[in-house]
Amino acid sequence: MTVIRVINPNSNKAVTDGLAASLKHFAVPGRLDIVCDTLEAGPIGIESQRDMDAVTLPLLARMKARKADAYVIACFSDPGLALCRSEIDAPVFGIMESSMAMALTRGDLFGIIALSKNAVRRHRRIIRGLGLLPRMAGERPVDTSVADSAKPEAFDSLARAGLTLTEEDAADVLIMGCAGMARHRAMLEATCKVPVIDPTQAAVSLAKGALLASINV
Amino acid sequence: MTVIRVINPNSNKAVTDGLAASLKHFAVPGRLDIVCDTLEAGPIGIESQRDMDAVTLPLLARMKARKADAYVIACFSDPGLALCRSEIDAPVFGIMESSMAMALTRGDLFGIIALSKNAVRRHRRIIRGLGLLPRMAGERPVDTSVADSAKPEAFDSLARAGLTLTEEDAADVLIMGCAGMARHRAMLEATCKVPVIDPTQAAVSLAKGALLASINV
Amino acid sequence: MTVIRVINPNSNKAVTDGLAASLKHFAVPGRLDIVCDTLEAGPIGIESQRDMDAVTLPLLARMKARKADAYVIACFSDPGLALCRSEIDAPVFGIMESSMAMALTRGDLFGIIALSKNAVRRHRRIIRGLGLLPRMAGERPVDTSVADSAKPEAFDSLARAGLTLTEEDAADVLIMGCAGMARHRAMLEATCKVPVIDPTQAAVSLAKGALLASINV
Amino acid sequence: MTVIRVINPNSNKAVTDGLAASLKHFAVPGRLDIVCDTLEAGPIGIESQRDMDAVTLPLLARMKARKADAYVIACFSDPGLALCRSEIDAPVFGIMESSMAMALTRGDLFGIIALSKNAVRRHRRIIRGLGLLPRMAGERPVDTSVADSAKPEAFDSLARAGLTLTEEDAADVLIMGCAGMARHRAMLEATCKVPVIDPTQAAVSLAKGALLASINV
Amino acid sequence: MTVIRVINPNSNKAVTDGLAASLKHFAVPGRLDIVCDTLEAGPIGIESQRDMDAVTLPLLARMKARKADAYVIACFSDPGLALCRSEIDAPVFGIMESSMAMALTRGDLFGIIALSKNAVRRHRRIIRGLGLLPRMAGERPVDTSVADSAKPEAFDSLARAGLTLTEEDAADVLIMGCAGMARHRAMLEATCKVPVIDPTQAAVSLAKGALLASINV
Amino acid sequence: MTVIRVINPNSNKAVTDGLAASLKHFAVPGRLDIVCDTLEAGPIGIESQRDMDAVTLPLLARMKARKADAYVIACFSDPGLALCRSEIDAPVFGIMESSMAMALTRGDLFGIIALSKNAVRRHRRIIRGLGLLPRMAGERPVDTSVADSAKPEAFDSLARAGLTLTEEDAADVLIMGCAGMARHRAMLEATCKVPVIDPTQAAVSLAKGALLASINV
DSSP: OEEEEEEEOSSOHHHHHHHHHHTTTTSBTTTEEEEEEEOTTSOSSOOSHHHHHHHHHHHHHHHHHSOOSEEEEOSTTOTTHHHHHHHOSSOEEEHHHHHHHHHHTTOSSEEEEESOHHHHHHHHHHHHHTTOGGGEEEEEEOOOOHHHHTSGGGHHHHHHHHHHHHHTSOOSEEEEOSGGGGGGHHHHHHHHSSOEEOHHHHHHHHHHHHHHHHHOO | OEEEEEEEOSSOHHHHHHHHHHTTTTSBTTTEEEEEEEOTTSOSSOOSHHHHHHHHHHHHHHHHHSOOSEEEEOSTTOTTHHHHHHHOSSOEEEHHHHHHHHHHTTOSSEEEEESOHHHHHHHHHHHHHTTOGGGEEEEEEOOOOHHHHTSGGGHHHHHHHHHHHHHTSOOSEEEEOSGGGGGGHHHHHHHHSSOEEOHHHHHHHHHHHHHHHHHOO | OEEEEEEEOSSOHHHHHHHHHHTTTTSBTTTEEEEEEEOTTSOSSOOSHHHHHHHHHHHHHHHHHSOOSEEEEOSTTOTTHHHHHHHOSSOEEEHHHHHHHHHHTTOSSEEEEESOHHHHHHHHHHHHHTTOGGGEEEEEEOOOOHHHHTSGGGHHHHHHHHHHHHHTSOOSEEEEOSGGGGGGHHHHHHHHOSOEEOHHHHHHHHHHHHHHHHHOO | OEEEEEEEOSSOHHHHHHHHHHTTTTSBTTTEEEEEEEOTTSOSSOOSHHHHHHHHHHHHHHHHHSOOSEEEEOSTTOTTHHHHHHHOSSOEEEHHHHHHHHHHTTOSSEEEEESOHHHHHHHHHHHHHTTOGGGEEEEEEOOOOHHHHTSGGGHHHHHHHHHHHHHTSOOSEEEEOSGGGGGGHHHHHHHHOSOEEOHHHHHHHHHHHHHHHHHOO | OEEEEEEEOSSOHHHHHHHHHHTTTTSBTTTEEEEEEEOTTSOSSOOSHHHHHHHHHHHHHHHHHSOOSEEEEOSTTOTTHHHHHHHOSSOEEEHHHHHHHHHHTTOSSEEEEESOHHHHHHHHHHHHHTTOGGGEEEEEEOOOOHHHHTSGGGHHHHHHHHHHHHHTSOOSEEEEOSGGGGGGHHHHHHHHOSOEEOHHHHHHHHHHHHHHHHHOO | OEEEEEEEOSSOHHHHHHHHHHTTTTSBTTTEEEEEEEOTTSOSSOOSHHHHHHHHHHHHHHHHHSOOSEEEEOSTTOTTHHHHHHHOSSOEEEHHHHHHHHHHTTOSSEEEEESOHHHHHHHHHHHHHTTOGGGEEEEEEOOOOHHHHTSGGGHHHHHHHHHHHHHTSOOSEEEEOSGGGGGGHHHHHHHHSSOEEOHHHHHHHHHHHHHHHHHOO
């Protein structure tokens, strides 16, 4: 049995449960399992550079402690991605990087719905480092927390940000910029009339692709 | 039953059979089927701009004639991709674009093993148009045909190109630049010591991700 | 006698006549002739990706059937340009590419007046592929058809788009983004106070340059 | 009668004569005249930053003293181009900028044959400022003077540089990086098998295009 | 005694005095002296391309006439920088280039407060030539002269431009785009809540760094 | 008394002593003090992603424990820079970022002499994130450790890398890519005939500039 381990680096079990729900159709019964883990040592939400840097080493420790065939780091700023890749033999995917990779195949310019103005600033340098700024229409913050973004009542502000991105910034595909927003995906897509990408689903899709390629000799 | 239709735009049935073999583990029994089609109207291999432009309209006609939930155009130059996307409601994936999206998550600089010097020239403008040249280490031609690249004896020249890309051009992930090269993937990976991406497997992985996200409401 | 063949890939004879009028001073009596052709097989206006891909092979066929020393494809999306260049020995010019080349020598940032939002989207990837996005101030659609853009009453909306490009987007040179707009050039220049480039005139100028260089041994 | 004034900013009358010879077919008898001027105050060849900056104000003075409908500054580093454009109402063309604009329509990557290593260094920042480095395959110096580059015996070293650019650097169009090299154009084209652009011919072609557009109301 | 010579290329002695005042703490008593010079031959303010080109050769002459261990050209458009560097052995710093170098270490996106719309246009090509446009949030003109920008009453318009840059354009560090604005630095920083860089102070800091490194063997 | 605290994040006291020696002329007696600290909790050399991520939080803790007016993180990969900037009010400088800022004012293309192939790979993404890859001629590894690079016998391999960068890669300014290489600066400059930048000296120069500007109200 092949296993993809999705690690939620915040300690909010509700977010992990949301991840598991959003991934329930991504497992392949009898062949490929998807396990969602909570990093209990993490903060309740990763919302600052400090939160990011605090989980880097714990993430690596968790991967070393709990084996898997591939790993997904389920926080949109991709904390610990460089470290885990440098020390872990299995492929490691960050959900931010993966969501942009997926978005490149669904439209010409992607827009990101972010949690906060600070997140936008943090992401910009990462996205520039990936060389993908020329494909970004914009990133718009909704000013909420990881936990609150997962609640039904967050939908309206996400939709407003999404519509600004499509109508003013010319985005033709949207990325939800937080691991906790999965429940809003289908409704956002219906409202904004462009593909909407959940970053964890994107990362798991890429992880599955890498693993199935290895199996398929 | 969800269906991904992979269309080989050349008329070489052996290439289509190779595609089907390379994707056999990517279907999900009872839930997601992968159908590989040959475009009988296509040339025996797509090796020139003329070959590309000749299959554009037939590809669209085929998608309109044979319904699916997502389509993959299985030729590395992504012929007809813009057209099919503009006319077909279902998501359409090109294997070149998809392979680069996947590669972005497996290394910093990708190298492409191409069929010919002409292909390299043709690809460069497409890759620049995608804004991804800054992530390309290089593209090296092996000077062969689509049909020949699928044969076991092609391996040595593919491996030489791959090693040049990793050792001289600093590629840390390789892309096989033709739909017919799938059989060489595992051996190339063992030889070159970096992840090697089969473009059709990459496109199917992304297509699956898009479809599973829609199912997973 | 040297001949430049300007092919209007739409079947609207009025557009071809407009091209001929706009080029009447570009011929060199007794030395260089400019012939304007209508591609009868084309759609009445090229306004979608489908329209573009539909004229690709007919354009090549026309060039093979009617010899010339250089060719101009007189549709702003440059349909068939890659194909014709790969099969025709004579130089082939696209009016979109040529208009941007000319614009680079008349200002720092060019603005494009486009027919429609869809055209803007289609052009963006082409312009990125040419590496010229850093020189583009913006592209503004006027939401009209090829045929209507050629009429006197289109002037006001073209001027509004032009002024937005110069005043808000900082364009210091304007490109008329359709082969049919030639009659508006001088008035737009007077209104917007920056050089305004007709794309077909730009392409013919470059074609003449290439041919005269060959003659001038 | 419309007049294009081509100013050779060096004081070498032989170079001016070469320019006139290379442009003899670009005039339109009875309609458009091309006048080649020598800037007697200039150095014998413009080969350093000092040479460039020394001719800036004299170039402007010359344009103010001798009227024309358009001007061409016939030195490959485009000295005085920004100044003359800011003070002269008529369009002003630099031969370096013009040659690259022309090259963009003849191939995907241009290569420049330069006089010296210092010229390469000086040009690089200008080309980056124009945003055109992504379209440059490379620039190769031949280590000669303006005067010597115009002599028949310079051909071999120009051809060697050209072949390095096409074979090693993947240039598919070449630019002769000095106003004095015009006589070598046809032979270089025959030897290197790609279009070869003389920069003064390119600038005059663009100037003619701008003027004919104004005439053609 | 090591000497840095700061040359004000305009003939406004009040600006030179302002420079000297803004640098009074940058000298190192007994070790490193900073001398501020007025280029009497310069215009009263450098506000056009002509002003820039007019001071190029006089700047070089001044450097040759009055020796120093390093030079700073204290005009924000960096006139004569390429020339002086090519002829002078000592390091030469331009205040525009230096201010951007400093800004790169104080924020992700810099904003520039410029004197005029024309200055913005002139700077854009220089900044593109330096490859730094991707780090620029924007440049906003205040429409004043060099002399007036140095007066206390200029503060309000500078502050307005600064706040537009931080609030609308997302600048997180500001550059004062003229040598004469030094007196406003601290108050602008207090008002805009981001680091504000005086370009001459930046250039002198870099010059000191280069000289101290040489001394520190 | 103003204090700049330079923190060596590795625990090798010899490296810290080297830093202090390289900075002895950068202090301003009686006004500005430079204190060099060893982070005892750090590894003996920072040579992997793990080493980098391990010192991130300790660096922040050290800054909070030992106050200063500005901080310099003296490790070429700039570990902890984003974190410290987000939590510390005083300006924080990384030596890699600072060295490139300084290099931009000393030449057009910088070359970096790195410790190892892995460092080159790690740096590339950071430099791309800073938007500075277009100004990099190349980065060449010498395959040594932090400690060994500080020894006299390392000079030959540093010089070989430097000459490759200037002669093959066209670098016109060199950066020593490790905090421990300071002793080689002058000799490298003499050998390679281009300015050579010690990154810690660059960072301290920028820090001094920021502090002196604040003092100079």
